[in-house]
Amino acid sequence: MRFSNLLPLLITVICSPAAMADQMQGLVRVTGNPPFKQVTITKPREFSGVPLCPGDKAKRIMNLESLVVKIYGGEKTVGATKCFEMGSFTVLKTPAGNTAVVGQLQQKEGVFFLLADDGRTLPLSDVPDGLRSMIGKKVVLDIRPQNTLTGARYEAVYYLEFP
Amino acid sequence: MSRPASPIAVYRLVFSLVIYAGFGACKKDSAKTEVAQDVNSCDFATAGQGCVVKATNDTVTIDLSRGAIGQEFVIAPFILGDPNTVSGSLKSRSFNFKMSVSSGAALRLLPDMGRDPDIDVSDDSRMGVVRDHDKRTLANHFDPNKGLNQEPWFWALAERLDKEASSKSGFVGGESDSELTSFYVNMAKHRSSGFAPDFNLSDGNCPVNTIAVPKSDGITTESVPLVGNYSDPDGKFCIAYISNPVTIPDKKAIESAASKIVRVFSSAIYADNFPTKGNYKFRPIFAFVDVSDEDVWDQNTALNLAGVFVSYTSLAAGNPIIYVAADFTKVTSFGESAQTEVLKGQFYSVMAHELQHAILHYYRMNAAGTAVVNGESVSIDEGLAHYMEDLFGYGADGFKFWALPFLQGYTDGVTPFLVGSNDYGDGVSAPLARSAAHTLLYYLASQKGGVSFDKNGEPSGGDGLKFVKDVVKSSTLTGPANLAQQFGGDWAITVGNFLGSLALDNVSVGGTVASKFTVQAPVEAVTNLGGKTGQTYGMRFNNYAELTTHQSGDYGSLKNDPAVPNPMSYYMTAPLHVSVTNPADKIIFQCDCGGDRKNIAASVVRIK
Numbered sequence: 229m230r231f232s233n234l235l236p237l238l239i240t241v242i243c244s245p246a247a248m249a250d251q252m253q254g255l256v257r258v259t260g261n262p263p264f265k266q267v268t269i270t271k272p273r274e275f276s277g278v279p280l281c282p283g284d285k286a287k288r289i290m291n292l293e294s295l296v297v298k299i300y301g302g303e304k305t306v307g308a309t310k311c312f313e314m315g316s317f318t319v320l321k322t323p324a325g326n327t328a329v330v331g332q333l334q335q336k337e338g339v340f341f342l343l344a345d346d347g348r349t350l351p352l353s354d355v356p357d358g359l360r361s362m363i364g365k366k367v368v369l370d371i372r373p374q375n376t377l378t379g380a381r382y383e384a385v386y387y388l389e390f391p
Numbered sequence: 392m393s394r395p396a397s398p399i400a401v402y403r404l405v406f407s408l409v410i411y412a413g414f415g416a417c418k419k420d421s422a423k424t425e426v427a428q429d430v431n432s433c434d435f436a437t438a439g440q441g442c443v444v445k446a447t448n449d450t451v452t453i454d455l456s457r458g459a460i461g462q463e464f465v466i467a468p469f470i471l472g473d474p475n476t477v478s479g480s481l482k483s484r485s486f487n488f489k490m491s492v493s494s495g496a497a498l499r500l501l502p503d504m505g506r507d508p509d510i511d512v513s514d515d516s517r518m519g520v521v522r523d524h525d526k527r528t529l530a531n532h533f534d535p536n537k538g539l540n541q542e543p544w545f546w547a548l549a550e551r552l553d554k555e556a557s558s559k560s561g562f563v564g565g566e567s568d569s570e571l572t573s574f575y576v577n578m579a580k581h582r583s584s585g586f587a588p589d590f591n592l593s594d595g596n597c598p599v600n601t602i603a604v605p606k607s608d609g610i611t612t613e614s615v616p617l618v619g620n621y622s623d624p625d626g627k628f629c630i631a632y633i634s635n636p637v638t639i640p641d642k643k644a645i646e647s648a649a650s651k652i653v654r655v656f657s658s659a660i661y662a663d664n665f666p667t668k669g670n671y672k673f674r675p676i677f678a679f680v681d682v683s684d685e686d687v688w689d690q691n692t693a694l695n696l697a698g699v700f701v702s703y704t705s706l707a708a709g710n711p712i713i714y715v716a717a718d719f720t721k722v723t724s725f726g727e728s729a730q731t732e733v734l735k736g737q738f739y740s741v742m743a744h745e746l747q748h749a750i751l752h753y754y755r756m757n758a759a760g761t762a763v764v765n766g767e768s769v770s771i772d773e774g775l776a777h778y779m780e781d782l783f784g785y786g787a788d789g790f791k792f793w794a795l796p797f798l799q800g801y802t803d804g805v806t807p808f809l810v811g812s813n814d815y816g817d818g819v820s821a822p823l824a825r826s827a828a829h830t831l832l833y834y835l836a837s838q839k840g841g842v843s844f845d846k847n848g849e850p851s852g853g854d855g856l857k858f859v860k861d862v863v864k865s866s867t868l869t870g871p872a873n874l875a876q877q878f879g880g881d882w883a884i885t886v887g888n889f890l891g892s893l894a895l896d897n898v899s900v901g902g903t904v905a906s907k908f909t910v911q912a913p914v915e916a917v918t919n920l921g922g923k924t925g926q927t928y929g930m931r932f933n934n935y936a937e938l939t940t941h942q943s944g945d946y947g948s949l950k951n952d953p954a955v956p957n958p959m960s961y962y963m964t965a966p967l968h969v970s971v972t973n974p975a976d977k978i979i980f981q982c983d984c985g986g987d988r989k990n991i992a993a994s995v996v997r998i999k
Contacts, residue, residue, distance in 0.1 A: 255476055258768075258812040273475040275765055275869055287540045291482050293811055294472075323477055323961075324987030358485060358958050370985050386985030388483035 253298040281311035291391040296321035322370045322386050329369045333362050353381040366390035437902035441996030443887030451993045453978040458971045463999035465894040467966040468980040471990035478768050478870035480807035480960040486984040493977040574691045597622040597629035615687040627653045634681035637718035638738045648920040652743050659850050671760030675711045683721040697722045698741035700748045711749035739920035740785040747779040754864050768870045770810040774828025782850045784919030784926030797826035804965035834889045841911035848918030887994040896932040
């Protein structure tokens with residue numbers, strides 16, 4: 229079989245939200261009318277994908293509707309339906325498609341900063357009231373670098389409390 | 392009727408742009424105006440005209456140079472994002488619209504043009520129905536498989552209802568301040584007991600002697616005896632009388648109403664016989680029960696409902712089951728001690744409303760009838776159900792309960808004009824959420840051609856009806872993407888025109904209002920489910936009074952200080968009322984929207 233014949237299949241596998249058995253990545257889409265409401269991880273701009281198993285940690289990421297996440301876990305069969313049992317997850321992109329930074333929001337001596345999960349300490353400027361109310365909490369941010377008189381800081385252009 | 396207890400926040404505002412040039416020569420003649428009225432032309436030739444100005448990158452620049460001193464506009468900036476990925480307003484609300492004027496001209500406030508404070512709505516009545524429907528929402532959305540892991544909005548809504556019950560003497564008194572919440576917590580903790588509905592089904596799947604009703608644990612059921620039953624000879628529906636009906640005591644009338652609902656849904660609206668999917672047969676069972684009778688119905692206040700379609704019990708039974716209160720005076724949230732005409736109307740409209748939920752549920756199920764594969768977002772699902780009530784002649788009855796609160800509230804920069812699935816009950820009250828969708832659906836259906844009614848006062852067709860049907864039957868898309876595809880065209884312009892219609896529909900502005908800013912005139916020749924003729928389908932957007940707009944100060948100073956009425960999300964707006972004093976200036980909105988630049992726009996309509 230020629231490689232060109234395999235190409236569509238390869239693309240399909242690579243782009244699938246469930247490309248690997250123990251993890252998947254895609255858009256969080258909250259679909260269905262409860263009690264059948266479910267969290268589905270889809271490829272961007274698609275509406276069907278891999279449903280998360282109900283009644284588990286899936287509810288945590290319902291607040292991340294329209295964000296892109298990576299989920300670790302494994303396939304499971306509930307009744308006659310296959311679903312993905314979520315173990316843990318990371319947030320990758322905001323609804324705007326920008327890279328998300330996750331960490332704990334802290335304040336010291338009047339300066340807000342994010343202790344990011346990746347180990348960075350990111351000082352923040354122009355912190356909006358809504359974000360200020362999340363001090364001490366884990367948050368999801370979309371940040372932009374800013375040059376200020378007191379050095380490099382970051383402006384949070386999108387924020388959400390980590391679920 | 393009394394005024395609403397909650398005062399309506401009337402913001403007002405204006406600012407003026409300083410001017411120098413004459414602009415009469417720039418005006419279009421009326422003939423050109425007529426030609427341009429339904430295209431996205433920003434000539435603003437006469438009051439009642441307008442357009443949607445889309446952003447370049449993240450900035451909307453509104454050029455009023457064709458305007459003239461003294462003209463007034465309502466401008467509503469918004470962002471939709473990508474309809475394929477953003478389902479409505481989201482939990483995060485961090486967007487700001489920074490407003491500026493090109494010259495930094497000084498502003499002044501225009502005279503107050505606030506909303507008429509004498510709104511003819513009884514707050515108690517409205518809240519009563521709202522509360523009842525919220526409770527039905529809880530019952531509909533409780534997923535026993537999730538145990539205590541219900542969605543966050545679910546618990547938030549339960550707690551809000553508990554607070555409401557404890558603070559309002561007109562509502563049913565719970566034994567504690569958290570009775571509703573406790574009820575569902577109790578149900579959630581008993582999830583492992585399993586659900587085993589008990590039906591004795593006759594030929595055609597109609598219950599004859601007993602039927603299963605939900606118990607307070609929310610999982611198990613109790614088999615209760617029937618005092619009567621009816622099997623539609625055509626096999627279209629069943630009626631199970633757990634209790635004898637009181638609000639509408641005439642069983643023949645109930646059978647007639649059920650028959651009409653099913654017939655109209657399956658013929659004029661959906662043109663579908665709803666074939667069996669696997670073991671799921673779409674033969675709805677309308678079960679009437681005295682919700683105050685502890686022998687046949689759980690007495691927890693959470694189940695003191697006017698009606699409810701419970702999906703999981705329906706799937707287990709293999710038929711959609713719609714439980715309806717036999718006596719609406721026993722639905723304590725209504726607060727009525729007599730069988731008023733309103734209650735009688737609600738009795739029937741609840742039947743239609745809940746059946747619409749069952750129909751959407753049916754269409755979105757897989758072929759095996761075992762699971763929903765592309766469920767609709769909650770607000771659109773509810774909006775569709777309210778829309779369907781209108782088709783049966785309850786438009787005027789429902790307006791003050793549902794559309795009115797939305798129309799009064801959407802300008803606050805907090806209430807979305809379309810809600811994401813995750814927002815339901817989370818910062819946005821359920822009535823506002825569903826009414827936003829209801830109102831939007833009515834606009835879209837109107838623009839597609841509206842709905843026609845036959846000589847019998849029944850919906851008979853119309854491209855607007857087809858549009859709604861296509862939305863419900865969508866086999867692929869959901870949410871805004873579904874609406875956008877079924878409607879066609881540019882979604883941002885469509886939504887912007889909807890916002891324009893909220894400002895202009897049925898308003899006297901001294902000129903012809905472009906049809907894109909109007910909705911179908913209410914049809915007042917509908918025969919409702921009680922056989923009463925001359926009832927209403929539809930609404931007018933402005934019949935709640937004038938538009939509330941925001942003061943320029945709400946957006947911060949015009950020196951580009953970023954400040955908005957509230958941090959916003961997708962599908963939110965805070966309209967401004969602008970008076971032109973200098974057409975040479977441009978009004979600029981920069982959307983600081985988390986880097987999202989998709990579908991940023993502003994609706995601009997001339998009102999004077």
